[in-house]
Amino acid sequence: HCDNDILSCEEKRANKEAILLLWEIYKEQGGNASYFSNFIEIAGCPFEESITILREIEINDENIEEITPCFEGNLRKCAIHYISQFDVIEIIKVYDFLESYNLSYDLYDEAVKQFQQLSDQQNLAY
Incomplete structure (x- = not known):
């Protein structure tokens, strides 16, 4: 493995933990799932990966399912x-x-x- 190897287990875990940490900071500053694209813009996290991770975790019972990342190509x-x-x-x-x-x-x-x-x-x- 080398630096920034997105296929390595360590890098995947680091990316996941970074998304979770940044989401918590975003929420502490008043953000919520209604402004998810704003979180993506500010944090610079990958859109689909962030939604996938946050839906799996369902942080603090917040309804991440309400996020509509894709309107089926519309x-x-x-x-x-x-x-x-x-x-x-x-x-x-x-x-x-x-x-x-x-x-x-x-x-x-x-x-x-x-x-x-x-x-x-x-x-x-x-």
């Missing part, structure tokens, strides 16, 4: 969910959006189109 639903988390939106960072939902960067242009359509409806800037 980019529009992801975009609507993403912008619904903000009170005021001045700018949308599309790459941050794609990372938050563990989406491919190849969807950048399509995501911009979705935000443009939503902007026309909601007067958003992207």
Whole structure:
């Protein structure tokens, strides 16, 4: 094994423990499952791995199951969910959006189109 070998048991355990620790810190600062994508953005944890780990543990009886990480590939639903988390939106960072939902960067242009359509409806800037 070498440094950062994600296939090693030690690295997997370290990643899991880091996610759990960061989640606890996030909750202590007022975060909750309703703002899960904000946790991912702040902590820099992998989206799917974090959800999987937190669902397994069900920390403090918090309902992690309510987190909807993927809308079955529906980019529009992801975009609507993403912008619904903000009170005021001045700018949308599309790459941050794609990372938050563990989406491919190849969807950048399509995501911009979705935000443009939503902007026309909601007067958003992207």
